[in-house]
Amino acid sequence: MNNVGHGITGSASVYMRRETEFTKKVKVILVDDNYDHLMGIRELINMETNFDVIATATNVNLAINLIKRYQPDIVLMDINMPEKDGLTAISEIERLETGAKIIALTGYDDSDLIFRAMKIGAKGYILKTMASAQLIYAIEEVMQGKIYLPSGLSSRFFEYFQKTFKEENKAASSNETLLQYLTQREEEVLELLTLGFNYKEVANKLFISDTTVKTHVNNIFQKLQVSDRTQAVLYAINNGFMNRKKLKIAI
Numbered sequence: 001m002n003n004v005g006h007g008i009t010g011s012a013s014v015y016m017r018r019e020t021e022f023t024k025k026v027k028v029i030l031v032d033d034n035y036d037h038l039m040g041i042r043e044l045i046n047m048e049t050n051f052d053v054i055a056t057a058t059n060v061n062l063a064i065n066l067i068k069r070y071q072p073d074i075v076l077m078d079i080n081m082p083e084k085d086g087l088t089a090i091s092e093i094e095r096l097e098t099g100a101k102i103i104a105l106t107g108y109d110d111s112d113l114i115f116r117a118m119k120i121g122a123k124g125y126i127l128k129t130m131a132s133a134q135l136i137y138a139i140e141e142v143m144q145g146k147i148y149l150p151s152g153l154s155s156r157f158f159e160y161f162q163k164t165f166k167e168e169n170k171a172a173s174s175n176e177t178l179l180q181y182l183t184q185r186e187e188e189v190l191e192l193l194t195l196g197f198n199y200k201e202v203a204n205k206l207f208i209s210d211t212t213v214k215t216h217v218n219n220i221f222q223k224l225q226v227s228d229r230t231q232a233v234l235y236a237i238n239n240g241f242m243n244r245k246k247l248k249i250a251i
Contacts, residue, residue, distance in 0.1 A: 025052040026143055031063040032078040044132050060084040064092055072100050074139055079106040087116055094121040101142045124148035179241060181223040189216045193229060194236045
């Protein structure tokens, strides 16, 4: 009986060991210019059996290269980095399209900073002063496809988000109001000006006189509240005019 019992226990041990060996760990890359803090976080994360810190970096350029090479699941990115800041790094990492989920790590409790980080791709935001258990929880939440914000910051973030969203909508509505005053012919003139045509070329394209072109241009200036062609073109570009328009004139 004892021999049988030992046999079962031994088999179970082998099974559990093999299951652990083949369990896929979450690959983490840490980016922080403070070396001592970096090592502290690495030790903390590596204590968790489901996580593996595969690389660390103290500058953004090195971090980008490591992310390309190792394809991590999670990137913990310090926002306050020298030479190239963490927000720029988040944008660059997102453009790599590796699938890495980024958690912003910072000492700044700043609603604007949180908004900007989340807007460009961060999936979580952690303060360096927060308890270690929250960091592990944040990684787990983000790995499950969720967004993580500490409870103390979440309400402030959404208040700031709503305020910013309303302001952006208000500005967009204001811009649209000015553009919608243009007639179809004035839109055609503005399109050609934005594409770099001079007044005479615009006249030839639209089969109208130079004088008529100048009349349309003056009307455009008044409606867009600008004083010259350069300002009108910049206004059109900055407000997405060319993205919305499909030029029907053969050029």
